[in-house]
Amino acid sequence: MRFFKIEKSKMVGLAKRLSETHAVFIPARADQGYLRFCKLDFRSEKQNVESIETLSFWGYRNTIIPPKEVFFPQTEVLFTFSEQMPELSVAIQPLPTVILGIRPCDARAINFLDKVFINKDTQANIENGAGNFNDPYYAEKRGRSVIISLACNNPQSTCFCTSLGGSPDGEAGADIILFDLHENLIARPVSKKGEEFIGEFRDWFKEPGEKELNKKNELVAASRDRMRPIEGILNAEAKLDNLFADFLWNEIHMKCLGCGICTYLCPTCHCFDITDEVRNKRGRRLRCWDSCMFPSFTLHASGHNPRPTYRERMRQRIMHKFNYCPKNFREIFCVGCGRCVRNCPVNLDIREIICRILETKNAK
């Protein structure tokens, strides 16, 4: 696998070209005013994408809404139905997808979601740990996608990817990884799809010089140096095996408000709810994001709620991410992106919770 080079201005041209045949998603502010992955549309006059002509997002830290929404939208119509129609009608994504500028932590998270949503027989290159179920809505979009990630030159103090096996230049989940050298980008294909993509658009890329490659290495090393890893997170699973009934859960949950910010902004969280919306003689079935932190998440029809207080729900969240998913999918379902840390209204910091867990002495 080799390195390639492309000027940023040329990358804009490539993105334009791609947007004619692909749904290209880039980090942008769009109408809502906050960063999320938006579909590029150079022809649209209405699209309010910040400096679309220059794709000026290269220096961004990260989006608020994680890129999981490209393959797993917050609201998705599964099918529509009516009394007149003989069949259900299912929406199909017409164009293949490119996600451009996703961070390595988020790309890694997409890999994790693949294990949840895609049958291991369908995706031959998914590593051990994929599940048995195949979600066609996710799989169909994901199967025809190319992930072009952007290595981090400037991690935030709330980033902790290296504590969890990730890295500012991590390759997991990406087909091509880009390195920002200010005027130029270094591109490195890291999967077969990535190689094919570069092959298809070979004319757009040049060979980088040694000086440029050294610069890239410097930037990567500088990024890595800024991270202050939390030691021992990888031991959390074993620790948690014996802590289900521990007193520590009585204290950890107390300031949680029970909103869904941490779960909705988490690139690996994937719980959803399915509801029907019917009006007169027509309807649709929706899948929408749901959150285990909502008090009524496990409310049964009988009225019983097996997770009745914040204590059980907080325990569930931590156990799911750091114990159950490692058992089910062989991955800790946290990539250290820091969105929950930055956006929690009460500054409940998952890093502090992990440290607390690692320090807890097992009650025998």
Place this chain on the structure above:
Amino acid sequence: MDEIEREIRGTVRKLFEDNRIGLFIGYIKGSLPLRTTPGFINGLAGIETLVWNSFCRNNLTVYLPRFFAPDPRRKEAKLPSIGVLVKGCDSRSLVNLINENQIPRENLCIIGVNCAGLVDESKIQDSMGEARMNEIIEVDEEKDGIMIIDEEKHRMKFKKEDVLADVCLNCKYPTPVLYDILVGGKASQKHLSVRKDDRVESFEKKNIEERWKYFQEQVSKCIRCYACRQACPNCYCKLCFAEQTKPKWVGTGNDISDIMFYQIGRIFHQAGRCVDCGACVRACPVNIDLRIFTSKLVKDVKELFDYEAGLSLEEVPPLANFKPEDTQGFITEP
């Protein structure tokens, strides 16, 4: 600030020593530079972690109803005695919760703190000019302002009145209206003379199409995380109307009319109850301008019923009461 902090710690220490409370809810140091976080102290050991500064924005009264919610599993258990630190706005939430029978007054020990206003950290970030995309690494609150150091080692100083939270600009009750013990001497009311937040008046002058457009733009940002609802002390319903399925009042998707219905519904459920503490707007991760709606609601209630929520334990909220002189205009002149 440091004196008030010491006063708070000393007061709480005495409460524990005298066995007046089993738990104290206050603020402790946050894990990020411009934040504090709610602290739950249940003994003398935790006292030294309590802090007081211009970043104590959370409304702590939101936690109180959970301790007193009826629980069939502990019907016979004695209700706890809880101490809580409240600013002026928080104390009004407390009055409201007591009036609505969500917390028993006798189980509370209220430490009121004279508040000199709180800082909105996004205003600091936005005022950093070219460095506004930089992360703030260190904060120091000094007598004449807030000093910050960013990740590129730039030092900047901000006058507190330039970065006050919007909700503090209109504050009429910096001294708590209900308390057992008051700390903090006389609140500096300096910030009350700063530019008044008259957005509601100027917003009202716009025509209905403009107002509807603004409303649509704002709520289209909503991701239905319900942080506004969870942060609001008044939202304590066991099952929120937005999550009911029988009947399904409002859809859970991103249909703009569903989002609007949720937002309008939640805010209007605050009529006569909202004290404009700003907890909702503080919690919102996508910066929806919720206060244009809540402050309009507060204004309307004042005009229609001559009532402000959360001031007196003796008052009955206007929507829980009928007086013959109540306005009938909405029927006779809709």
